[in-house]
Amino acid sequence: MTDVFLAGATGNLGSQIAMRLRRERARVRALVRPANGRDEKVRALAEQGVEIVEGTLDDPAERLARAMAGAAVVISAVQGAENVIVQGQANLLRAAEKAGVPRLIPSDFAIDLFRLDPGDNVFLDHRRAAHDAFSGSRVAVTSVLNGAFTDVMTAPFLEIVDWDAGTFSYWGDGEQPCDFTTVADTAAYTVAVALDPDSAGRPVRVAGDVLTMKEFHAALEHGTGRRLHLKQRGDVEDLAAEIDRRRVGATHPGEYVALQYTWGMVSGKARLDPLDNDRYPAVRPTRVAEFARLLTI
Numbered sequence: 268m269t270d271v272f273l274a275g276a277t278g279n280l281g282s283q284i285a286m287r288l289r290r291e292r293a294r295v296r297a298l299v300r301p302a303n304g305r306d307e308k309v310r311a312l313a314e315q316g317v318e319i320v321e322g323t324l325d326d327p328a329e330r331l332a333r334a335m336a337g338a339a340v341v342i343s344a345v346q347g348a349e350n351v352i353v354q355g356q357a358n359l360l361r362a363a364e365k366a367g368v369p370r371l372i373p374s375d376f377a378i379d380l381f382r383l384d385p386g387d388n389v390f391l392d393h394r395r396a397a398h399d400a401f402s403g404s405r406v407a408v409t410s411v412l413n414g415a416f417t418d419v420m421t422a423p424f425l426e427i428v429d430w431d432a433g434t435f436s437y438w439g440d441g442e443q444p445c446d447f448t449t450v451a452d453t454a455a456y457t458v459a460v461a462l463d464p465d466s467a468g469r470p471v472r473v474a475g476d477v478l479t480m481k482e483f484h485a486a487l488e489h490g491t492g493r494r495l496h497l498k499q500r501g502d503v504e505d506l507a508a509e510i511d512r513r514r515v516g517a518t519h520p521g522e523y524v525a526l527q528y529t530w531g532m533v534s535g536k537a538r539l540d541p542l543d544n545d546r547y548p549a550v551r552p553t554r555v556a557e558f559a560r561l562l563t564i
């Protein structure tokens with residue numbers, strides 16, 4: 268039975284990773300922050316046989332090391348600012364070293380952050396900084412890169428789909444292939460990678476679907492049966508200018524980072540290539556049109 272230590276198990280992705288690990292009969296110990304107000308999630312995890320370990324990424328590495336003793340792999344699905352992604356995950360890696368855990372899957376789960384330059388995406392800068400902190404460790408670090416969560420693509424903060432107005436807005440020419448994977452499929456791939464010791468030490472790139480923005484729009488229309496009027500907002504340079512405009516005077520990266528993710532996709536710079544889907548044939552990912560059929564709007 269593979270023994271997995273999971274941070275971020277109460278989160279959107281982390282909870283699906285935990286449940287999937289249990290389906291694969293792995294032993295799961297989940298690091299859960301005390302009094303985080305997510306009692307129902309914690310109860311659901313415990314009901315599925317997940318062992319709850321109270322603590323945070325800020326705990327002394329010795330304490331975290333004791334909690335993860337005997338694990339074959341540590342998975343991090345945490346979300347947060349620089350202190351969580353860089354310092355918190357570096358602490359998690361130190362704990363893994365102390366405990367003799369051979370592998371870590373950090374909380375990357377994104378477009379290809381290794382192809383981006385500093386400043387292209389503030390949140391992905393943090394993830395590359397975490398990798399700088401990991402370097403030289405004897406713990407093998409394996410990123411899972413999945414492109415955009417299909418589930419998130421229609422969320423208002425991405426400014427793409429407006430169901431009320433009946434519009435689909437895109438930047439660029441709409442012809443650049445982009446990578447999409449649902450949260451559930453990302454969890455499934457992450458579990459497959461966690462249970463595959465040969466994946467150690469290099470990024471694994473997977474995508475549930477590869478579509479241009481125009482194809483994504485068509486798949487959404489097809490799946491939902493809703494018409495969405497196509498609106499081109501500008502070319503890729505216009506998008507870069509809009510990001511710069513919002514960045515000046517922003518009080519929080521949240522005011523412009525969604526557009527930075529879009530830029531990474533529609534510029535083609537953070538495209539996942541080549542894909543490693545064939546390595547994990549047991550995962551049969553959901554296509555965007557299939558996913559859209561299940562959307563309740």
Ligand SMILES: NC(=O)c1ccc[n+]([C@@H]2O[C@H](COP(=O)([O-])OP(=O)(O)OC[C@H]3O[C@@H](n4cnc5c(N)ncnc54)[C@H](OP(=O)(O)O)[C@@H]3O)[C@@H](O)[C@H]2O)c1
Binds near residue numbers: 280303323
């Ligand atoms: N590719 C995409 O389109 C896409 C979209 C969204 C997210 N993501 C990525 O997916 C990953 C998970 O995101 P998510 O949306 O699932 O996050 P989420 O729902 O916000 O969950 C974050 C998790 O991290 C935990 N956490 C935060 N700080 C912690 C700390 N200091 N110590 C221990 N645990 C801590 C939270 O615990 P509490 O319950 O205590 O708060 C929670 O379990 C991230 O890497 C994120 O960037 C990718």
